[in-house]
Amino acid sequence: MAEMKNTSLAERDQLNRLLKFLETEATIGPGNDPKRRTSFPMFGRRSMANATQMDMAPKRSLANGSPLDYVPSIVSPPLTNHRMHTVYVDGWSPVAVKRGDTILFPSGPRKSANTLGGVPICLETAIDLRKIVYGTPIHSFSREWRKSTFEFMCIDGQFPYGIQTLRCGARGLALCVQAYMLKQLIFDREYKSSALLGSGALCPNEFERRRALIGAICEILWQAGEKKRCCVCLKEQEACFGPDYRYKMDGITEKLQLFEFKRYEDLQNFVKRNLEQFQSDSGNGCILFLYSLVLSRTIQKVKDDLQEDHDSKLKLLTDMEDADQSLINLALTGRATPHMHNGDLLYDSKGQLLPKPVHGIKSRSQAGFLFWDKGEDPEKRTEVGSMLKTPKNPIWVTKVNGLWGLVFSLNPDLVSDWRVENRFTMWYYTGLVTQVKPTLLSIETRIGRPRPKTGLARKEAENKIPPLEQCIMTKWYGADIKWNGTLPFI
Structure with missing residues (x-):
């Protein structure tokens, strides 16, 4: 009888400590709702089984008559309701020391925070x-x-x-x-x-x-x-x-x-x-x-x-x-x-089989290329293949007498519809600070430029053509090009 009385007193003491813990549970852990009862997770497969058995067990009441859902054997600390997120950063910002209105950074070379990783050469x-x-x-x-x-x-x-x-x-x-x-x-x-x-x-x-x-x-x-x-x-x-x-x-x-x-x-x-x-x-x-x-x-x-x-x-x-x-x-x-020709060359200009193929441009590029050099022999000029002359977009890098430039059009149909090539406009850009204003070229290919009747007059007329126009005519032969008020500078 005395043994049963001591057991009940021990259980009552344990329950009183549990009630005090439940009354202060709202202040434990961030973001907990005071009106919401905190659950105590059980750790391990065996503890979960014990928790299931406790849920199925009949409810008991305390000595003062208040009901109690279950009595856990092991009290675990409450966990946060939100899952922790892992944050990846490229690198930590350098430590700075502020002295008055002046921010002092550590001296010496510092690696960029964005270039962490990679393989050194x-x-x-x-x-x-x-x-x-x-x-x-x-x-x-x-x-x-x-x-x-x-x-x-x-x-x-x-x-x-x-x-x-x-x-x-x-x-x-x-x-x-x-x-x-x-x-x-x-x-x-x-x-x-x-x-x-x-x-x-x-x-x-x-x-x-x-x-x-x-x-x-x-x-x-x-x-x-x-x-x-x-x-x-x-x-x-x-x-x-x-x-x-x-x-x-x-x-x-x-x-x-x-x-x-x-x-x-x-x-x-x-x-x-x-x-x-x-x-x-x-x-x-x-x-x-x-x-x-x-x-x-x-x-x-x-x-x-x-x-x-x-x-x-x-x-x-x-x-x-x-x-x-x-x-x-x-x-x-x-x-x-x-090389700038299309595909692979298997034979030379004399029809002889080459020791190995000469590889050229195999497909149309996104941007094209045009070339002209006045120092070349008119009979042996460098030929640019159609893969570079007719790119997928109306943009061409140009090399005229060793000077680099760029011509482009705003009409995407210029490289896909031959009817657009009758009359169109193109912009010329050098990237140099000496070019003070945009250069707009008007090109007409249906009628073309006037052609002299005699060979001597034709040669003199060709010598007066600006080199950039000669370069553009490698793509549109005989085109009439207007500079729209800009003096030809190349």
């Missing part, structure tokens, strides 16, 4: 890059190449859609990016409206032209990687390897961090976060893009495209550091072939 890859681009790992890029970036023109000026270029070899590569940027602005707009049709597409705001540049960089790199993978090169503060007798440091190549992507969406997000490295004055934007283009195609495939053998020394830059035709083809078509 190795010595062998750096040597191969310099060889395939420059021809030797001993010499490096000139000062003009280092200063070349994808900097926008003034948004309040005459060319808010344009990239500012310098008079150096990087200008041809920058205009290839400009061609794809115009494709994004005019024909691949994300938000289309009647106000943005026609010449309105050439007046983008800051967001639109930034989005177009990101899309142009991503599309060129993704095309070079055969739309399966690509590589983006960014420059870090420190070199990835030490000095070596086979390689001369240039302050750029040995500091590269390589990022590989297999999804186009990931590439877009990464370029969007790191676009400043391609645009800043100290970022070497054109060089980083050139390296990214080569590594996206892979060095071995670039060598195969160049058809390199033991006797040739083919490279992507000429001896004057100008962009070679193979580099222009790599940016426009995704293949670094140095």
Whole structure:
């Protein structure tokens, strides 16, 4: 009898402590409702089984008559009602110390928070890059190449859609990016409206032209990687390897961090976060893009495209550091072939079978290419195939007497409907600060320009034709071109 009395007193003491805990449960844990009874989860499979048995057991009442649902044997601490979310960040912001109105940052080089990860470049890859681009790992890029970036023109000026270029070899590569940027602005707009049709597409705001540049960089790199993978090169503060007798440091190549992507969406997000490295004055934007283009195609495939053998020394830059035709083809078509004809050539001009096929352009590119040089023999001029002359979009990179430029039309039917080619207009853009106003060309091909009757008069008339018109006539032979008040400057 005494034993049963002691047991009931112990149970009553335990129940009293439980009631005090239930009365203060509303203040335990964040976000708990005071009117809502907190449940006590049981841990483990055996505890859950015990909890089920307790639910099925008959209810008991306390000594004071108040009902009690169940009496748990183990009291567990309450859990929060909301599930915890994991947050991923690119990197933590640098610690700053504020002294009065002055914010002091820690001294010394700091890596960019957006460039965490990637693979540092190795010595062998750096040597191969310099060889395939420059021809030797001993010499490096000139000062003009280092200063070349994808900097926008003034948004309040005459060319808010344009990239500012310098008079150096990087200008041809920058205009290839400009061609794809115009494709994004005019024909691949994300938000289309009647106000943005026609010449309105050439007046983008800051967001639109930034989005177009990101899309142009991503599309060129993704095309070079055969739309399966690509590589983006960014420059870090420190070199990835030490000095070596086979390689001369240039302050750029040995500091590269390589990022590989297999999804186009990931590439877009990464370029969007790191676009400043391609645009800043100290970022070497054109060089980083050139390296990214080569590594996206892979060095071995670039060598195969160049058809390199033991006797040739083919490279992507000429001896004057100008962009070679193979580099222009790599940016426009995704293949670094140095030739501009269609398909593969199996026979030479004399009908003899070649030792191996000469690879040309295999499909229509997104942007085309036109060429003219007055120093060439009229009987042996460089022929550009129809794959480059008739691209998928009416945008052409031009090289006239060694000077790079860009002609484009706002009418997408110009390359798909022959009736539109009777009379149309085109814009000419150089990317130089010397071009102070837009150049609009009116082209008429149905009647054409007047043709002299005699051969001597015809030759004199051809010598008076501006070189840019000669270049355009390689696509539309005999076209009559008006400059609409602009003096022919090329």
